[in-house]
Amino acid sequence: MVTEQAIFRRAELLLGDEAMGRIAEKRVIIFGVGGVGSWCAESLIRSGIRRLTIVDSDRVSITNINRQLMATTKTVGQVKVDALKERLLTINPSAEITALQQVFTAESVSKFCLEEYDYVIDAIDSLKDKALLILMATSLPPNRGDRGGTKFFSSMGAALKLDPTRIRIAEFWKVTGDPLARALRNRFKREKVFPKRKFQCVYSDELLENKMPVDPDDKGNGTIAHITAIFGFMLAGMVLQDAVKA
Numbered sequence: 001m002v003t004e005q006a007i008f009r010r011a012e013l014l015l016g017d018e019a020m021g022r023i024a025e026k027r028v029i030i031f032g033v034g035g036v037g038s039w040c041a042e043s044l045i046r047s048g049i050r051r052l053t054i055v056d057s058d059r060v061s062i063t064n065i066n067r068q069l070m071a072t073t074k075t076v077g078q079v080k081v082d083a084l085k086e087r088l089l090t091i092n093p094s095a096e097i098t099a100l101q102q103v104f105t106a107e108s109v110s111k112f113c114l115e116e117y118d119y120v121i122d123a124i125d126s127l128k129d130k131a132l133l134i135l136m137a138t139s140l141p142p143n144r145g146d147r148g149g150t151k152f153f154s155s156m157g158a159a160l161k162l163d164p165t166r167i168r169i170a171e172f173w174k175v176t177g178d179p180l181a182r183a184l185r186n187r188f189k190r191e192k193v194f195p196k197r198k199f200q201c202v203y204s205d206e207l208l209e210n211k212m213p214v215d216p217d218d219k220g221n222g223t224i225a226h227i228t229a230i231f232g233f234m235l236a237g238m239v240l241q242d243a244v245k246a
Helices: 009-015 015-025 037-048 080-089 127-137 179-191 226-241
Strands: 029-031 051-055 098-100 119-122 149-156 168-172 200-204
Touching: 009 015, 015 226, 029 037, 037 051, 037 080, 037 226, 051 080, 080 098, 119 127, 119 226, 127 149, 127 179, 149 226, 168 226, 200 226
Parallel strands: 029 051, 029 119, 051 098, 119 149, 149 200
Antiparallel strands: 168 200
């Protein structure tokens, strides 16, 4: 018989039953479940997170197959969050997974109740929406009594990278060599609105060039699975390392 105890036995050996209990109690929301967010979601579910909300408005396209976890030739055309939820429930059928086919924008921000989550994970591509999420999430108190408040972790750009050894974690204002981080900082300075507190980011200072013309209908830069997956795994690792603290 498949039980949660059996599924997470190896994690329990490493972390202990008290830590696994804390992990199971945490509530996590991930914005963007593409090449980075989908791998983050799977890592969290495989590590004992039981309450997960995944947010993305897109459907699986054929160009997602090279790097997005739930993207296969069988899922093309499906709603991304629905396809990912279906997969995650095959890992732990007892997990409470909420799939929201929505975009995080100024108009929709009130729908998400960020303060109800222990962890907010940013894997958004859109500069405008990413900046908004950063501002909203960092305005939440990181510590609130016994509950511990809301922690926020963000992914910078994972495209145009190939070398996994150059992937790092740093505080947002100390991220170097990343065009997305630079664009965000410039936006905050231009608008004179800044994150209310520091937050950690996954990034790489590597920046390659596309060797083929970009498809005008797609407009995406070149990406590869091991890079986006490592970004996602590192975000998941940041959540777990924080969650197991006594």
